[in-house]
Amino acid sequence: MKDQAEKLREMALGIKQQIEEDLRYEMRKTRVLVITSGKGGVGKSTLALNLALNLCARGKKVVLMDADLGLANLDIMLGLVPQYNLHHLILGKKSLKDITISGPYGLKIIPGGSGINELANLESEELRRIIAELGKLDGQYDYMIIDTGAGISKNVITFVLAANEVLVITTPEPTAITDAYGIVKSIARKSGAINLYLVVNRVASNSEGIMVAEKFKLVCQKFLELSITPLGHIVDEPLVGEGIRRQQPFITLFPKTAASSNINTIAERLLSDDQKQIESLGARAGGIRNFFRRIGGIVKS
Numbered sequence: 001m002k003d004q005a006e007k008l009r010e011m012a013l014g015i016k017q018q019i020e021e022d023l024r025y026e027m028r029k030t031r032v033l034v035i036t037s038g039k040g041g042v043g044k045s046t047l048a049l050n051l052a053l054n055l056c057a058r059g060k061k062v063v064l065m066d067a068d069l070g071l072a073n074l075d076i077m078l079g080l081v082p083q084y085n086l087h088h089l090i091l092g093k094k095s096l097k098d099i100t101i102s103g104p105y106g107l108k109i110i111p112g113g114s115g116i117n118e119l120a121n122l123e124s125e126e127l128r129r130i131i132a133e134l135g136k137l138d139g140q141y142d143y144m145i146i147d148t149g150a151g152i153s154k155n156v157i158t159f160v161l162a163a164n165e166v167l168v169i170t171t172p173e174p175t176a177i178t179d180a181y182g183i184v185k186s187i188a189r190k191s192g193a194i195n196l197y198l199v200v201n202r203v204a205s206n207s208e209g210i211m212v213a214e215k216f217k218l219v220c221q222k223f224l225e226l227s228i229t230p231l232g233h234i235v236d237e238p239l240v241g242e243g244i245r246r247q248q249p250f251i252t253l254f255p256k257t258a259a260s261s262n263i264n265t266i267a268e269r270l271l272s273d274d275q276k277q278i279e280s281l282g283a284r285a286g287g288i289r290n291f292f293r294r295i296g297g298i299v300k301s
């Protein structure tokens with residue numbers, strides 16, 4: 001008799017553990033971070049790649065998606081030549097595994113190419129297939145970082161609106177700041193929870209970085225009633241260009257420079273926000289699958 005009761009208790013415990021494991025899996029959804037800017041050429045791709053690599057070096061699993069319709073920047077920055085891109089996945093000619101390429105530290109890259117634009121024109125049946133395919137990545141990665149083109153084009157806005165987390169990057173130039181404010185203003189019109197981050201690139205000094213970020217934050221609070229979290233700044237560093245010329249990531253070539261340490265700080269702040277992000281997932285479902293579902297919703301509406 002006692003044995004049977006013991007067995008039942010063990011069974012109940014097993015079921016409880018299974019439920020807890022399932023819940024933990026749900027919480028382990030991938031954080032999707034979209035990197036964008038108002039003005040072009042302010043350092044989106046540089047940050048996307050080096051931030052992704054920094055997170056990889058910390059043992060995080062990261063997939064980087066190149067959603068810039070212009071030049072396929074990211075693979076050139078790494079000296080890689082992808083054979084396929086999202087376009088081939090959409091056509092059903094290649095699988096997600098076929099189009100994904102590997103970078104340093106286990107980083108995975110999904111070349112977007114023209115495929116990003118095509119996402120907007122898919123029939124719902126096709127879109128469902130692509131969402132299901134990309135959704136398979138959910139939980140497999142800690143982060144999906146999406147590098148967008150600049151500006152308020154339909155493509156960029158679609159990505160920004162679908163994201164739970166958006167990082168806006170600007171330089172201290174007044175034109176870049178004004179354009180960054182324009183992007184934030186478009187985000188402000190959207191409903192739902194969002195984590196909005198700011199990075200100031202190419203600053204002359206730490207104090208300039210801090211000052212520009214604080215000013216921008218205050219303006220967003222005052223005029224848009226929007227809270228934006230400064231993640232840090234990156235100093236202007238001529239060696240960044242050298243990394244691009246050598247087609248090697250800057251932080252691996254020049255890890256001891258101030259700019260590399262700036263990227264490290266940005267990664268640390270992003271990581272320390274993990275808990276906040278998990279909590280906000282309750283308000284607005286996160287993960288890769290939901291991100292692409294929302295893209296579908298925005299495109300169809």
Ligand SMILES: Nc1ncnc2c1ncn2[C@@H]1O[C@H](COP(=O)(O)OP(=O)(O)OP(=O)(O)O)[C@@H](O)[C@H]1O
Nearest residue numbers: 040041042043044045046150202235236237240241
């Ligand atoms: N901190 C920095 N110091 C010096 N140069 C930098 C820095 N960050 C970026 N750059 C340079 O600025 C140029 C543009 O950078 P990047 O390609 O990352 O910008 P982008 O925002 O992705 O541009 P696009 O809008 O065309 O996609 C590159 O030549 C890069 O070397």
Ligand SMILES: [Mg+2]
Nearest residue numbers: 044045068073
């Ligand atoms: Mg770019």
